[in-house]
Each structure stands twice: as structure tokens, then as C-alpha cells.
Amino acid sequence: MNARFCVFAVLLLLTTKAHPASVHLVNAGTSDYVIYHEADAPSSVALAASQMQDYVLKVTGAELPIVNRPGDKMISIGDNLAARQAGVSLAAIPWEGYRIVTRDSDVFLVGRDCEAGQLTPNGGTSNGSLNATYDFLERFLGVRWLMPGEHGDYVPKSADLWIPETDLRDAPALLNRRVPYLQQHRADVKRWCMQQRLGASLYLNHSHNWRRTIPASHFDAHPDWFAERGGVRIPPTGRYKLCTTNPGLIRAYADAAIKYFDQKPAASCYSLSPSDSAGYCQCDRCSALYETDPNGDLSVTPAILAFYNGVAKRVGKKYPGKILAGYVYADYVFPPKKTVKLEPNVFLTWAPSFDYGFTLSRSELQQQWRELLSQWTQVTSNLSYYDLPMHIETEAGALNPPGLEILKLIYPNLQRAKMKGVYVYGIEAWGRAAPLNYLLARLAWNPAADVEALFDEYCAKAYEGGGDDINQLFRLLDREVARHYREYPKARYTLTTDMMRDIYAKNFAAIEKLYRAAESKVRDSDAKVRLSMIGDNLTVLHWNLRQQGVLEAAEESTFHLSDQAFSAFLSANRGSLALSPTMVNDPPPSVRSKFQVTVAPRAKHRDPIKPFQLRGDQHLVLRPLGDDRVELKFSRVSKRGKLVHYAVYRQDASEVASGLVSDTEPIGWESDQADYYHLVISADTASLMVTVSGAAWAVDGKLSDQGLHLLGKVTPLYFYVPDQTASFPLSLEASPPGETASAMLRDPGGQQVASFDCSIISVDRQRIEVSAEQVGWWQLDIQAAASGVIDDVWIKTEPPLSGYFSIAPDFALEVQIQETGVE
Ligand SMILES: [Zn+2]
Structure with missing residues (x-):
């Protein structure tokens, strides 16, 4: 148990003894409490009640009935008359926020909720009472959702359940919290994201959107809408670029956005973001706006912001309340040298693309990251964050460490900068990076959370008796990956042969030893499954290291499989949470x-x-x-x-x-x-x-x-x-x-x-x-x-x-x- 948790346990003990108002919810495995919500409460409130029932049962053995009339002793969920009569109101509680309050013998979980199908004023959703329920289950019952699925829950057993006298309120610091690339198509991953209180009361769509908005088919009629290179308007292929200073193009783009809002009145945001990669227009009018960035490279930022403003101004005339979102990224990641006043409906998503992979292990990039963050917050307060700063892209089973130092740099600074959203990539293969995925979700809700404590608690709970070994394993990789990124200036976010040799082959024996040590100590059946997900990736990693000829005495490893056995192993893992190999599943x-x-x-x-x-x-x-x-x-x-x-x-x-x-x-x-x-x-x-x-x-x-x-x-x-x-x-x-x-x-x-x-x-x-x-x-x-x-x-x-x-x-x-x- 870590220090933070000890303090909490002591507090719990003190409050229990000191305050007769604490609630004895379950006594020796039995309870006379009910879970109450109004019959016509939003569906997220009904889900909250059923999650409360499930986990109280799992922890204590007591099954509390769910009722639609207030009981003598109840856990009341949702903003209802009973709560208001008890003086528990939602005044000053923001979207997605909530209160947890004990009153006499009752517990009230009251959050700001959207009715089914209803959106917040910013086009998002709000499940405050459900958020309250998950907070309650974590805080007072000790439940953790370590991973999606049936083996992902950590549920301590206790036949007695006391809730100390409580009056707390909480709300997310960031209005838009997303961790993409977790296999979100799976129902168990969707549920896990809810349990981690991911969500958005502010809807943002900032995807690359030029090709969808101005299709290549316009080229024959309007070649001047498309980028000029070497004196020629280039036929649009791939990630083609537009001539952003062309008045006709700005008009056409705005018309497309207006048409989108006409057809989808509930939609609140349209993306202005350019196609990925380089190739910007070199016409005289566009070139006149370009600058040189501090590294001596081309910066097209002034032209992109002028384009965002131009489109937003036109769209704002008809739809002043809708958001036009666009990246500041890649060739336009540096703020303009001259001050630009943005239209009030423009929303920027800062994607500091230079920091992908673990490049923030380099101190000069940390410095640049801090400077740019501060500069962009001066340009606008309509700002969200997009990044993959602890992400090695591969299917080769290379375990992805959590990047504890980088997390400690990024998240508190995002909160200080009053960012409105965070979109940081997770890892689809959970066996490679479950601790990272968990930390990203926790920090999205509370960017000021203690990263070290969260990581230590995660390892101890997820891998039980093997927790210390797995903690050491990921910390070893964290150090080695950071070292590699400092020693190899070209390392980016895709796995290279150098990484395979210098990080993974070099440390494979140590990793294998720690893993097998953990395996010998784990007793809990769910923890065994969670651990084996790491093992599955080590099997894949071993095969890849062997293919590349960078592993000495490869046949002696306990992870060695013949090619044939390996192929069968992969087939058996189609669609798994641990590996998520992209196979050819259906005929294209x-x-x-x-x-x-x-x-x-x-x-x-x-x-x-x-x-x-x-x-x-x-x-x-x-x-x-x-x-x-x-x-x-x-x-x-x-x-x-x-x-x-x-x-x-x-x-x-x-x-x-x-x-x-x-x-x-x-x-x-x-x-x-x-x-x-x-x-x-x-x-x-x-x-x-x-x-x-x-x-x-x-x-x-x-x-x-x-x-x-x-x-x-x-x-x-x-x-x-x-x-x-x-x-x-x-x-x-x-x-x-x-x-x-x-x-x-x-x-x-x-x-x-x-x-x-x-x-x-x-x-x-x-x-x-x-x-x-x-x-x-x-x-x-x-x-x-x-x-x-x-x-x-x-x-x-x-x-x-x-x-x-x-x-x-x-x-x-x-x-x-x-x-x-x-x-
Ligand atoms: Zn141009």
C-alpha cells in the first residue's frame, strides 16, 4: 500500500470513529439500504444505479435493491426531489461534475446529467451522477478498473462498509477528455472509458478535413483552389494541399461548413484542419505570409490562421455559436511572429508534433515545449491539446513504458495553461502498455494527480504478488527508452531496428527474468491473466528480435517459439485485448x-x-x-x-x-x-x-x-x-x-x-x-x-x-x- 493510500485509510478510520453521522451501509454482509433513482431519470443514472448494485455486491456480498421510490435508508442517485429536499443542490456544479453527500443515514450522489439524446450547450454530453458513482466506488469501496473486461477489475472484499460523513464536490479540469487508440470498438473498452470518467461536455472535431471538404474532383473547374508548386497548380493526390489565400477557396470551404450545419442542426463543430504532411502552396500570395521558425524551417502558421479566420468569419455570420476547430501542428506548430487576433469561434488544437515518441526525454525539447505552450495560451484561450508523447508505434510486442517523467511534465502544465481538452494516444495492445493507458485516463480527469503514486498503486493492484517485479520492469524500460532517445537524435515515434537492438534486445534477458519472477509470485487468477497479457507481447517481441537477428542465444529464451507455432499463436490471438494484431480479417x-x-x-x-x-x-x-x-x-x-x-x-x-x-x-x-x-x-x-x-x-x-x-x-x-x-x-x-x-x-x-x-x-x-x-x-x-x-x-x-x-x-x-x- 502506498503512502497516499495509508493517509486516506487513517482519515477514513478517524472520520468513522469521530462522526456519528457516518453511514453504516453494509453490516456483516447484509444491508437494509436501497439504491434509489427516479423512474424517468436519464439512462446514465439508471446505469449508475446498476453499477452501484454490482460493485457493492462484489465487495460486500450484499445485494441492494434498486427502487424508484425514496427509501428509509438509501443511496440516492441523480438530481431528484429527495436530494433537493435534503438540501443537496447542483448550484455552481459544472457539466460532468457532481456532489457526494451524506445526510443523516442517507447518501446522495448528485451530478449534472444530460437526458438521453440531449447535448450540452457546447455539443457534448454530461453524466455527472455516473461520474459520482464511479468516484464513490473507488473512494469508499477501493474498487479500481485496471483494464477493460472481466479480468480488469480490482475488487477488495469487505463484509462491512462504512461511509464517513462526506460533503465533496468534483468536476473535470478539462472539458474534453479522450484517450484514442484503446480499441474503442470493443464494448468492454467503452465501459472502461466511462469508468475512468473520460468524456466531453465540449464537443471538438479537429481531424484532417481538407480532402473531405474540397474533394479532388474540384480541380478541373478550380485549379487555383489547390496548391501551387514549382509554378504549377498540382493535381490533387494523397494528402494534397489547398491555396489558403484564394478567396474562392475560402468561400467554398465556408459554404461546405454551413451546409454541414444546415443538414445537422445538432452539430456544434466543424474541422478546418489541413491534410497531414507537407506540400503547402507556393503561390506569391500564400508565400508572402510564410515565416521562418526558430529552427530555421518553413512556418506556414500565419497563412493557416488567416485561413481559419477567413472561414470562421463567414460561417459565424450564419452560425455564431458553432465552433470551427483547427490544428496548430507540424509546419504550423510555431505561433506567428506578429500578433493575430482570432475570430471568437475559432478553436485551436495544439499538437506539438516535434515531441512524438519519447523525444521529450531531451531537455532542449522540454524547453521548447514549455515555451510554445506559453506562447499559444497567449494567442487564444480556445485551446486543446493533441499528442502522442509516450508512444512507440509497433506491432512487434515491444513493451511501451509509461514515460513517468514526461507525464509529470505535461499534465500539470496543461492544467496551469487552462487547456480545454486533451487527446493523447493510448496503446491498442493493452499487454504492451496497460499502466500507460490507465495513467492517461486518470490524468485526463485530474492532471494534478500524483503520477508516481498512481503508477505504484497500479502495479501493486494489477499484478498482485508480482507487482514489484513488473514495477521494476516498466521503470527499467522507462530509463532505457529515455536514454535511447537522448543518444539517438533521429528517434521518433515508430519502432526502429536501432530501438530493437539498443533497448529491447539489450534488456531482453533482464525483462524476461523480472517477468518470470512476477509469474512465480502471482496467486490471484485475474492478476495472472493481466500478467499473461505482458507475456503474450514478450512472445511477439522475442519472435521479432529473432527475425532481425539481434538477440543472442534466442533459442534459449523461455519465450522462443518456432515460426509455425508463432503463426498459430497469432491466429489464436485475433482481436485480443493484449495484442490487437491487425490481421487481414475480412476480404477488402x-x-x-x-x-x-x-x-x-x-x-x-x-x-x-x-x-x-x-x-x-x-x-x-x-x-x-x-x-x-x-x-x-x-x-x-x-x-x-x-x-x-x-x-x-x-x-x-x-x-x-x-x-x-x-x-x-x-x-x-x-x-x-x-x-x-x-x-x-x-x-x-x-x-x-x-x-x-x-x-x-x-x-x-x-x-x-x-x-x-x-x-x-x-x-x-x-x-x-x-x-x-x-x-x-x-x-x-x-x-x-x-x-x-x-x-x-x-x-x-x-x-x-x-x-x-x-x-x-x-x-x-x-x-x-x-x-x-x-x-x-x-x-x-x-x-x-x-x-x-x-x-x-x-x-x-x-x-x-x-x-x-x-x-x-x-x-x-x-x-x-x-x-x-x-x-
Ligand atoms: Zn496559394
């Missing part, structure tokens, strides 16, 4: 369309295949050649912390096989009369090369609107131009000036018909005219440009072409999608 939409596939006659002019690397998710269509076994070999699999999964489907979308993509294990299957098969790879940012035997094949260039994505190594691409094609658009994309590419297009006769160059402009899109003699296989040769280097390159064809590319010219496959889908 492209698999549900009907295809016509033709094996091509050999192209006349063809160049041999060169080593290449495909990046990101992939969809291949394969047509078996004869009765041969179809086999695919992968190489250059660069996982980037991701477990790369594949699934094979027949043309009717039934599954043939699935598993993990690796350099060592080819995949294959016997052809079973299907006309063609789909191979789907969930790769995220991973890249790989694939070699196919036994089938003609083509790769889908339409999974992203940027087209087929190659990384660093390129090979000629082939695509079929069918009869009656008059023309088609083709584009090449890179990220100049650093990452460039050029390409040469040849028709079926081998004649060069066009050349593409992305050394200055990012997208070179051309419409290619086709004559009757040019039906057949075209070839695109991608090359280095005159300047820059080849890294990420995208190639895209548009209708009337199907968007598929062949890579191996001797096994080219023509793919056409038929109009009538399977569904």
Missing part, C-alpha cells in the same frame, strides 16, 4: 468485385524484371497457369515494426490461406479450378519484393488514390490498353526536391510517346492519346531524375484503364473489373 472491397482476367500474349518489347520494392498494403490478382502450384516468395520484407499479414481468396471471396509474410517462408497453394485468386497483404508502411511462380499476375494500383507505391528500387511496369481507348491519364508522383523520379512511356511498338519528370513538381499528370495501332501492352520505365534521389514513387493510371500493373512481363495479366459486382 476490391476482392468482392467481379473480374475478367486474361493472360497476355508476350509483349514484344520488354525489359527484364529488376529488383523492386512495393510499399504499403497490396492486392494482387493471380491466374494459375495450368494445374501448377502457385507459389510466392517474399524478400526485402522491411516490417517497420509491423507484423505483415497476408490472406489468399478465391474469386468468390472465400479464403484459401492466411498467415504472416516473411523472408523465410514462401506461401503457396494448389490451384482448385478457381479462375483467379486474390492475394491481400496488410503492410501499412512496410515494404517488400515478391516473386511469383505458377501464375500470371497483376498488382492493384488503386488501393490508394496516389497509385502504386514503390520504394527506392524500381522496375519497368506494364499495363494493358484495350481496344477503343481514345486516351487515358497517367501520372508519376514523388516528393521533390529531395525525392524525385522521372519516367519514359513506350507504346506496344516500343516507341517512346511521353516522358514524365518529378524533379520540380510533385505530380506529373498527362493525358495520353491512343491510336488504333497502340492497343496492347505499354511499358513505363522509371528512372532517376536529373536531381534528387529515388525513394517513394507513385504511379497511377485512371479510367478508362483498370488501374492494374504487371511487373513480370512474361507473366503479365490483363485485369478488367466487370460492372456487376458479386454482392
Whole structure:
């Protein structure tokens, strides 16, 4: 038991003895109390009553009836007549806030509640009485919600229950408290978030919203709405940017927001946030607003704030009470040098993107973080916080420590700065980071809470007899991760090979020892399950360390599994709370369309295949050649912390096989009369090369609107131009000036018909005219440009072409999608 809890227990004892007004709720496992709420109370109040009943029963063994009439001895929940008659009113209690009051022999839990379907004036919700109930259960019964699900509760047993004389009130410091990426699609996670009193009386939508608001289809009519680069208005692909100083664009954006509010009268907020990544407009009018940030880099902040103001002013004329929210982030994370007066309906979400990962372990960044926080609070008081400052992105099982020092820096400062919201990423794989997820939720309600005490209490309660060992394990990782981020200036928030070697391989033996020590001491069955969730991740981590060849004597570890056993282990953990591996679960939409596939006659002019690397998710269509076994070999699999999964489907979308993509294990299957098969790879940012035997094949260039994505190594691409094609658009994309590419297009006769160059402009899109003699296989040769280097390159064809590319010219496959889908 930690010191803070001892003090509390002593106080409890004193108040119990000293005040005859304390309430004896349960006596030797029996109780004459009822739980009362009004019959027509909001549904959150009814839920509060049933949670109260459940946990009082679990703790004491006494089942208190839930009634809709006040009883002689009662726990009254909700703002009702009985409470008001007892003098317990909600005067001066803010949204989501509450009071817990003992009066004579009764207990009143009264919170500010929204009726079902009703919103707060700021578009949020308020479940004050439910919040009061969870506070009551924690404070007086000692219950903790350590993790979602049936094994997540900590419930101390006690046949006697005294509630000391109490009159307390509480409310959240932040009006919008969210911890995303906890597997919120799960009902048990949703319940856990409620138990942690996450929520929002102020609704905010600050997501990247330019593409949804101004779709790429506007380009042909309004090219000047879109970013200019290298003197050219760039055809919008991927995370395209807008020309924010264009008056027509500002008008169109405002009109879209107004239309949204017209159609959804209850909506209270619309997002103005730019698309992610760089590529801002370089037209003279936009450029005139740009500045240089203190690091000597481009800052587009003045242009973005002027855009926010411009849209907000127009929308505010019709909807003065609605909020227009936008990030201040990335290339616009530094405040403007000149004071900007923001429109009153503009709300800023500060996302200090330089601090992602554990980079706040570096003292110079801590300094910058403090300075920027203070500067932004001077720009506006309409400010919320968005961050992932203790987050290593990976599926490789690398345990994510809680970042205690960073938490201690951030949260008290957010409270001092009077931030209105907090949106800090949790970790989906709870076995990697349950303590971090718990701390993020607790600090969202009370940013001034004692981080060390919370962490110590968490380990002791969650892992029982093994608590000290797990506490040491996470503190060891906390130190090692902080050290790594100080020693490796390039470390960001994605797991790198350096991290695997320098943090996880280096400390694996120590981690394993602490884990097994904890395991030998745990007796409680729920704590065993919680502990095993860490163990599941260590199994995944071990496999990944072994794959990367960075672990000495890997076979000797107690976590060692053969590749086959590991694959089975992962399949058994589909959708688990502990691991949350993203598998290929359902056939993606492209698999549900009907295809016509033709094996091509050999192209006349063809160049041999060169080593290449495909990046990101992939969809291949394969047509078996004869009765041969179809086999695919992968190489250059660069996982980037991701477990790369594949699934094979027949043309009717039934599954043939699935598993993990690796350099060592080819995949294959016997052809079973299907006309063609789909191979789907969930790769995220991973890249790989694939070699196919036994089938003609083509790769889908339409999974992203940027087209087929190659990384660093390129090979000629082939695509079929069918009869009656008059023309088609083709584009090449890179990220100049650093990452460039050029390409040469040849028709079926081998004649060069066009050349593409992305050394200055990012997208070179051309419409290619086709004559009757040019039906057949075209070839695109991608090359280095005159300047820059080849890294990420995208190639895209548009209708009337199907968007598929062949890579191996001797096994080219023509793919056409038929109009009538399977569904
Ligand atoms: Zn511009």
C-alpha cells in the first residue's frame, strides 16, 4: 500500500470513529439500504444505479435493491426531489461534475446529467451522477478498473462498509477528455472509458478535413483552389494541399461548413484542419505570409490562421455559436511572429508534433515545449491539446513504458495553461502498455494527480504478488527508452531496428527474468491473466528480435517459439485485448468485385524484371497457369515494426490461406479450378519484393488514390490498353526536391510517346492519346531524375484503364473489373 493510500485509510478510520453521522451501509454482509433513482431519470443514472448494485455486491456480498421510490435508508442517485429536499443542490456544479453527500443515514450522489439524446450547450454530453458513482466506488469501496473486461477489475472484499460523513464536490479540469487508440470498438473498452470518467461536455472535431471538404474532383473547374508548386497548380493526390489565400477557396470551404450545419442542426463543430504532411502552396500570395521558425524551417502558421479566420468569419455570420476547430501542428506548430487576433469561434488544437515518441526525454525539447505552450495560451484561450508523447508505434510486442517523467511534465502544465481538452494516444495492445493507458485516463480527469503514486498503486493492484517485479520492469524500460532517445537524435515515434537492438534486445534477458519472477509470485487468477497479457507481447517481441537477428542465444529464451507455432499463436490471438494484431480479417472491397482476367500474349518489347520494392498494403490478382502450384516468395520484407499479414481468396471471396509474410517462408497453394485468386497483404508502411511462380499476375494500383507505391528500387511496369481507348491519364508522383523520379512511356511498338519528370513538381499528370495501332501492352520505365534521389514513387493510371500493373512481363495479366459486382 502506498503512502497516499495509508493517509486516506487513517482519515477514513478517524472520520468513522469521530462522526456519528457516518453511514453504516453494509453490516456483516447484509444491508437494509436501497439504491434509489427516479423512474424517468436519464439512462446514465439508471446505469449508475446498476453499477452501484454490482460493485457493492462484489465487495460486500450484499445485494441492494434498486427502487424508484425514496427509501428509509438509501443511496440516492441523480438530481431528484429527495436530494433537493435534503438540501443537496447542483448550484455552481459544472457539466460532468457532481456532489457526494451524506445526510443523516442517507447518501446522495448528485451530478449534472444530460437526458438521453440531449447535448450540452457546447455539443457534448454530461453524466455527472455516473461520474459520482464511479468516484464513490473507488473512494469508499477501493474498487479500481485496471483494464477493460472481466479480468480488469480490482475488487477488495469487505463484509462491512462504512461511509464517513462526506460533503465533496468534483468536476473535470478539462472539458474534453479522450484517450484514442484503446480499441474503442470493443464494448468492454467503452465501459472502461466511462469508468475512468473520460468524456466531453465540449464537443471538438479537429481531424484532417481538407480532402473531405474540397474533394479532388474540384480541380478541373478550380485549379487555383489547390496548391501551387514549382509554378504549377498540382493535381490533387494523397494528402494534397489547398491555396489558403484564394478567396474562392475560402468561400467554398465556408459554404461546405454551413451546409454541414444546415443538414445537422445538432452539430456544434466543424474541422478546418489541413491534410497531414507537407506540400503547402507556393503561390506569391500564400508565400508572402510564410515565416521562418526558430529552427530555421518553413512556418506556414500565419497563412493557416488567416485561413481559419477567413472561414470562421463567414460561417459565424450564419452560425455564431458553432465552433470551427483547427490544428496548430507540424509546419504550423510555431505561433506567428506578429500578433493575430482570432475570430471568437475559432478553436485551436495544439499538437506539438516535434515531441512524438519519447523525444521529450531531451531537455532542449522540454524547453521548447514549455515555451510554445506559453506562447499559444497567449494567442487564444480556445485551446486543446493533441499528442502522442509516450508512444512507440509497433506491432512487434515491444513493451511501451509509461514515460513517468514526461507525464509529470505535461499534465500539470496543461492544467496551469487552462487547456480545454486533451487527446493523447493510448496503446491498442493493452499487454504492451496497460499502466500507460490507465495513467492517461486518470490524468485526463485530474492532471494534478500524483503520477508516481498512481503508477505504484497500479502495479501493486494489477499484478498482485508480482507487482514489484513488473514495477521494476516498466521503470527499467522507462530509463532505457529515455536514454535511447537522448543518444539517438533521429528517434521518433515508430519502432526502429536501432530501438530493437539498443533497448529491447539489450534488456531482453533482464525483462524476461523480472517477468518470470512476477509469474512465480502471482496467486490471484485475474492478476495472472493481466500478467499473461505482458507475456503474450514478450512472445511477439522475442519472435521479432529473432527475425532481425539481434538477440543472442534466442533459442534459449523461455519465450522462443518456432515460426509455425508463432503463426498459430497469432491466429489464436485475433482481436485480443493484449495484442490487437491487425490481421487481414475480412476480404477488402476490391476482392468482392467481379473480374475478367486474361493472360497476355508476350509483349514484344520488354525489359527484364529488376529488383523492386512495393510499399504499403497490396492486392494482387493471380491466374494459375495450368494445374501448377502457385507459389510466392517474399524478400526485402522491411516490417517497420509491423507484423505483415497476408490472406489468399478465391474469386468468390472465400479464403484459401492466411498467415504472416516473411523472408523465410514462401506461401503457396494448389490451384482448385478457381479462375483467379486474390492475394491481400496488410503492410501499412512496410515494404517488400515478391516473386511469383505458377501464375500470371497483376498488382492493384488503386488501393490508394496516389497509385502504386514503390520504394527506392524500381522496375519497368506494364499495363494493358484495350481496344477503343481514345486516351487515358497517367501520372508519376514523388516528393521533390529531395525525392524525385522521372519516367519514359513506350507504346506496344516500343516507341517512346511521353516522358514524365518529378524533379520540380510533385505530380506529373498527362493525358495520353491512343491510336488504333497502340492497343496492347505499354511499358513505363522509371528512372532517376536529373536531381534528387529515388525513394517513394507513385504511379497511377485512371479510367478508362483498370488501374492494374504487371511487373513480370512474361507473366503479365490483363485485369478488367466487370460492372456487376458479386454482392
Ligand atoms: Zn496559394
